Amino acid sequence: MALGAFLYPTGHHAAAWRHPQAQADAGINFEHYVGLAQTAERAGFDLLFLADSAAARGKDWVALSRFATHYVAQFEPLTLISALAAVTRRIGLVATASTTYNDPYSLARKLASIDHISHGRVGWNLVTSGNEEEAFNFGATAYPPHAERYRRAREFAQVLKGLWDSWDDDAFPRDKASGLFLDVDKMHVLGHQGEHFSVRGPLNIPRSPQGWPVLVQAGSSEAGKELAAETAEVVFTAQRTLADAQAFYADVKGRMARYGRQPSALKIMPGIFPVVAATEAEAQAKFEALQDLIHPSVALAILEHRLGVPLAHLPQDGPLPEIAEVESTRSRRALLLEVARREGLSIRQLALRVAGARGHWQVVGSGEQVADAMQELFENGGADGFNVMSPYLPGGLDDFVEHVLPVLRERGLLRGEYQGTTLREHLGLQRPPSPHLRATAGLSSHELTA
Amino acid sequence: MALGAFLYPTGHHAAAWRHPQAQADAGINFEHYVGLAQTAERAGFDLLFLADSAAARGKDWVALSRFATHYVAQFEPLTLISALAAVTRRIGLVATASTTYNDPYSLARKLASIDHISHGRVGWNLVTSGNEEEAFNFGATAYPPHAERYRRAREFAQVLKGLWDSWDDDAFPRDKASGLFLDVDKMHVLGHQGEHFSVRGPLNIPRSPQGWPVLVQAGSSEAGKELAAETAEVVFTAQRTLADAQAFYADVKGRMARYGRQPSALKIMPGIFPVVAATEAEAQAKFEALQDLIHPSVALAILEHRLGVPLAHLPQDGPLPEIAEVESTRSRRALLLEVARREGLSIRQLALRVAGARGHWQVVGSGEQVADAMQELFENGGADGFNVMSPYLPGGLDDFVEHVLPVLRERGLLRGEYQGTTLREHLGLQRPPSPHLRATAGLSSHELTA
Numbered sequence: 087m088a089l090g091a092f093l094y095p096t097g098h099h100a101a102a103w104r105h106p107q108a109q110a111d112a113g114i115n116f117e118h119y120v121g122l123a124q125t126a127e128r129a130g131f132d133l134l135f136l137a138d139s140a141a142a143r144g145k146d147w148v149a150l151s152r153f154a155t156h157y158v159a160q161f162e163p164l165t166l167i168s169a170l171a172a173v174t175r176r177i178g179l180v181a182t183a184s185t186t187y188n189d190p191y192s193l194a195r196k197l198a199s200i201d202h203i204s205h206g207r208v209g210w211n212l213v214t215s216g217n218e219e220e221a222f223n224f225g226a227t228a229y230p231p232h233a234e235r236y237r238r239a240r241e242f243a244q245v246l247k248g249l250w251d252s253w254d255d256d257a258f259p260r261d262k263a264s265g266l267f268l269d270v271d272k273m274h275v276l277g278h279q280g281e282h283f284s285v286r287g288p289l290n291i292p293r294s295p296q297g298w299p300v301l302v303q304a305g306s307s308e309a310g311k312e313l314a315a316e317t318a319e320v321v322f323t324a325q326r327t328l329a330d331a332q333a334f335y336a337d338v339k340g341r342m343a344r345y346g347r348q349p350s351a352l353k354i355m356p357g358i359f360p361v362v363a364a365t366e367a368e369a370q371a372k373f374e375a376l377q378d379l380i381h382p383s384v385a386l387a388i389l390e391h392r393l394g395v396p397l398a399h400l401p402q403d404g405p406l407p408e409i410a411e412v413e414s415t416r417s418r419r420a421l422l423l424e425v426a427r428r429e430g431l432s433i434r435q436l437a438l439r440v441a442g443a444r445g446h447w448q449v450v451g452s453g454e455q456v457a458d459a460m461q462e463l464f465e466n467g468g469a470d471g472f473n474v475m476s477p478y479l480p481g482g483l484d485d486f487v488e489h490v491l492p493v494l495r496e497r498g499l500l501r502g503e504y505q506g507t508t509l510r511e512h513l514g515l516q517r518p519p520s521p522h523l524r525a526t527a528g529l530s531s532h533e534l535t536a
Numbered sequence: 537m538a539l540g541a542f543l544y545p546t547g548h549h550a551a552a553w554r555h556p557q558a559q560a561d562a563g564i565n566f567e568h569y570v571g572l573a574q575t576a577e578r579a580g581f582d583l584l585f586l587a588d589s590a591a592a593r594g595k596d597w598v599a600l601s602r603f604a605t606h607y608v609a610q611f612e613p614l615t616l617i618s619a620l621a622a623v624t625r626r627i628g629l630v631a632t633a634s635t636t637y638n639d640p641y642s643l644a645r646k647l648a649s650i651d652h653i654s655h656g657r658v659g660w661n662l663v664t665s666g667n668e669e670e671a672f673n674f675g676a677t678a679y680p681p682h683a684e685r686y687r688r689a690r691e692f693a694q695v696l697k698g699l700w701d702s703w704d705d706d707a708f709p710r711d712k713a714s715g716l717f718l719d720v721d722k723m724h725v726l727g728h729q730g731e732h733f734s735v736r737g738p739l740n741i742p743r744s745p746q747g748w749p750v751l752v753q754a755g756s757s758e759a760g761k762e763l764a765a766e767t768a769e770v771v772f773t774a775q776r777t778l779a780d781a782q783a784f785y786a787d788v789k790g791r792m793a794r795y796g797r798q799p800s801a802l803k804i805m806p807g808i809f810p811v812v813a814a815t816e817a818e819a820q821a822k823f824e825a826l827q828d829l830i831h832p833s834v835a836l837a838i839l840e841h842r843l844g845v846p847l848a849h850l851p852q853d854g855p856l857p858e859i860a861e862v863e864s865t866r867s868r869r870a871l872l873l874e875v876a877r878r879e880g881l882s883i884r885q886l887a888l889r890v891a892g893a894r895g896h897w898q899v900v901g902s903g904e905q906v907a908d909a910m911q912e913l914f915e916n917g918g919a920d921g922f923n924v925m926s927p928y929l930p931g932g933l934d935d936f937v938e939h940v941l942p943v944l945r946e947r948g949l950l951r952g953e954y955q956g957t958t959l960r961e962h963l964g965l966q967r968p969p970s971p972h973l974r975a976t977a978g979l980s981s982h983e984l985t986a
Contacts, residue, residue, distance in 0.1 A: 286672035423792035
């Protein structure tokens with residue numbers, strides 16, 4: 087079972103920062119992150135995962151407060167994982183970066199650089215940024231439509247793989263005696279000319295320990311699933327029931343064959359929002375204490391943002407209005423609307439629900455109960471692993487490590503110590519061979535990662 | 537006297553990587569950099585300085601070998617200083633990033649993030665990239681002309697300062713009791729619309745410990761000096777004689793008044809390429825051993841690149857041909873041509889000279905002799921400090937620390953222990969006040985840094 091620690095500064099619960107034990111300045115408290123990373127590493131997590139937004143979202147305090155603890159007052163992820171690489175030894179480091187507001191050469195280079203610094207522990211979470219406010223910071227007056235963003239993302243990923251293959255693994259003999267530092271026959275100039283990018287290459291850094299940093303994705307739209315089937319090695323997703331998880335899992339893995347890839351070359355890791363304690367009752371009390379800290383305006387603002395419609399003028403104890411399909415955030419919104427219908431939730435109830443686990447799979451219980459829930463998905467074609475979204479930090483992560491991990495290990499579902507040194511090794515993903523070897527064997531890049 | 541350690545992976549001498557003690561893979565050897573940074577920090581250096589190029593320069597092995605050890609097979613600087621921030625406590629961390637191939641929002645955010653991670657030790661070396669090969673990696677077919685690059689650079693720096701002022705220092709009360717995480721009245725939305733950039737803001741990270749990371753520049757063209765006078769707080773420069781250094785120093789400082797700035801708000805730090813040993817004879821022998829390791833084709837290629845003209849077809853023991861003025865790298869080239877004229881050097885002699893110290897100020901001697909040379913510039917209006925370009929690493933830095941620093945301290949020219957914690961404090965530069973306070977006092981941003 088693959089295991090990730092998805093770190094929001096103060097935790098994933100909307101009111102986590104108000105928790106008595108919370109480090110309220112967590113987003114810019116480097117020592118806080120060092121503590122979290124080292125806890126996760128001691129516990130044997132395969133990776134830690136950082137989300138991103140290239141904008142402070144919202145203009146008034148309520149709107150800003152929706153995201154204040156994680157998208158307004160927070161470290162930039164690539165710089166944060168670089169720094170964490172220096173104070174950890176084994177755990178994988180996955181940072182989110184947008185294909186819409188980055189440049190492929192710069193991003194390829196930074197990721198390869200951190201892969202060297204960390205000795206092969208980097209993953210890149212490819213996102214396309216479905217958020218107007220980011221566009222305003224990058225010279226655009228509107229964000230590009232969904233299909234256009236995914237076309238760009240696909241080309242972006244191709245360019246990155248090509249740049250990461252600029253040099254064979256043995257392109258730098260560095261022979262002091264002869265004076266031969268590099269072997270130019272082992273250089274591969276990309277010369278990419280595409281719809282969105284023109285990038286000559288080569289990348290000005292040797293091929294990194296993992297060949298290519300691990301490619302992570304989180305889209306659940308049609309275009310997102312298709313791109314994942316073609317290029318992703320890890321998929322992070324929000325699935326709230328066994329049936330939904332199974333359907334998503336079968337769907338994405340089923341698409342891989344057309345790209346010549348084996349299902350095992352992609353690990354599907356749904357998010358889990360676990361509230362854990364020694365007993366179910368204690369866990370329930372923990373959760374309710376957190377829910378009580380949610381400012382009602384913040385909960386409503388989060389829901390409005392998720393659904394993309396105003397709700398403040400409606401009776402808060404009544405049902406959701408009919409909501410027409412729009413383009414921007416459709417897949418995650420559909421999940422929410424379905425939950426509300428299925429459970430007959432009022433606006434207020436749905437708002438609190440969303441503010442709590444943010445639409446992710448919430449499990450409140452003892453270590454045994456949380457392990458049971460994870461085992462069920464894992465053993466029934468719903469997940470290859472999980473991205474653990476602790477409700478508050480560091481306490482929620484400590485609880486998970488203390489109560490859940492020993493049970494998973496006792497049941498033989500989770501390895502103990504790290505067996506390898508790179509993130510690819512932790513996840514059982516093949517390292518893409520040196521481009522020269524690949525050409526000799528007549529392999530395409532798809533066959534490679536199959 | 538301000539002191540920087542300008543780190544090239546294996547050292548600044550073109551053949552440094554062939555030195556018997558060199559770490560030939562230094563460019564991607566993180567532990568090597570940790571050792572250098574910690575040595576420089578123990579020795580009390582104000583900062584370490586990293587150059588950059590967003591391309592592997594050259595296509596054949598000779599051309600690539602010119603830069604192979606530093607611009608082909610090397611960490612990306614922002615990721616490297618992030619990682620070094622985690623394993624150092626006091627030393628300033630200055631990274632180069634181009635205004636031509638970066639985006640202001642992303643760069644502002646990364647620099648602020650590293651300033652938080654490092655608790656206020658970041659500097660940004662603004663360059664405009666006078667190199668065609670970088671353009672090819674960023675969708676361009678030619679690099680923009682000099683004047684255009686500088687116009688963009690000026691606007692870029694303005695946008696960064698504006699974004700760094702997005703939030704007052706006290707904009708995040710994070711009051712758990714009331715639920716007030718941020719104070720929206722202390723948010724300042726930039727709303728920049730300029731010739732090159734349209735950036736709304738605010739930056740999605742709180743104001744950093746230094747307010748603004750320290751602004752460093754290295755241009756010596758007219759436009760470069762003018763921009764430095766307007767915005768820079770540190771200027772790194774190549775000056776090879778007292779007279780040249782004095783002229784440059786007076787020129788740049790003399791331009792500051794028109795921007796309402798005091799001369800002390802900008803520190804001029806010429807590069808010094810010191811070859812140091814216990815005695816002058818030993819130092820000379822060290823230098824000659826390094827010169828003997830230079831591959832003649834590499835030396836010639838470096839000179840051809842510097843001058844922008846082919847020279848291989850000419851008698852190598854004859855003089856340089858007449859060379860017409862071209863636009864790309866004119867100021868550094870003019871310095872070289874003057875040296876060749878003044879000293880009557882042949883092509884071969886100039887090539888070896890350039891490959892050695894790369895056009896910088898080379899001083900070969902005992903600790904006393906190197907300290908004498910530095911003192912002369914420092915006390916006669918030629919320098920506020922120096923950027924030390926060790927010929928090979930780590931040995932060359934160790935030599936400088938062992939032989940030169942004790943002499944400078946004995947003479948009272950250099951402080952001992954760090955007195956402050958931020959790079960601004962090390963250099964005696966004012967921290968730009970919170971934007972709200974500034975507005976109240978009716979100060980412009982120029983008056984601020986004056």
